[in-house]
């Protein structure tokens with residue numbers, strides 16, 4: 001599903017953020033990515049959705065080599081891979097419904113398909129009743145659920161998330177984690193960078209720990225492993 005082969009990434013200022021990562025994530029896995037601040041978690045995730053391009057190495061997402069992919073084909077990657085951020089990134093002037101429909105309209109769906117798919121994902125995140133609300137009228141947890149709904153509306157085979165609970169209180173963080181579990185139960189691969197020790201320790205999922213841009217630990221039923 002996701003394969004990285006000897007991937008290296010340094011930034012223009014010379015910082016070496018990812019230093020020779022080789023990893024394989026199978027279809028349907030749920031993986032936490034942990035590590036100290038600055039260890040390279042976000043860079044690792046950004047390489048997966050081609051926000052960053054590696055200096056060296058190969059990255060394959062669901063059979064597509066995204067390192068040799070043309071820029072014009074990057075929007076198609078979004079059908080395979082949904083992305084969730086810490087700060088939601090919702091469009092403030094669009095309603096909940098429109099924020100999600102917008103992601104579909106880009107790939108030319110019919111109005112009927114749009115309505116059906118948007119209502120389905122809103123149902124999954126339990127926000128059907130707030131379809132007409134603006135993001136500013138929602139709580140942080142609700143906004144993040146909208147952003148997750150948007151990330152899965154194209155039915156991607158992978159969802160990657162960079163600290164999706166970073167702005168939320170513990171109760172909302174657990175609510176978000178339940179949504180990701182439901183998505184994973186439907187067969188979608190989930191990769192999530194997080195600083196949330198409680199959640200990682202209790203979920204007993206695969207844990208990849210990154211230190212200095214390298215994989216320091218990769219456990220099938222792992223824990224957080226250090227004091228966040």
Ligand SMILES: Nc1ncnc2c1ncn2[C@@H]1O[C@H](COP(=O)(O)OP(=O)(O)OP(=O)(O)O)[C@@H](O)[C@H]1O
Nearest residue numbers: 011012013015017036037038039040041042043044
């Ligand atoms: N756009 C950039 N330009 C230059 N250096 C960067 C850039 N983004 C990140 N870095 C550097 O790359 C290294 C890894 O950063 P990254 O954001 O991947 O870490 P992280 O593990 O996600 O940290 P955090 O837990 O704080 O989010 C750090 O030294 C950081 O300063």
Ligand SMILES: [Mg+2]
Nearest residue numbers: 041042043162
């Ligand atoms: Mg980060």
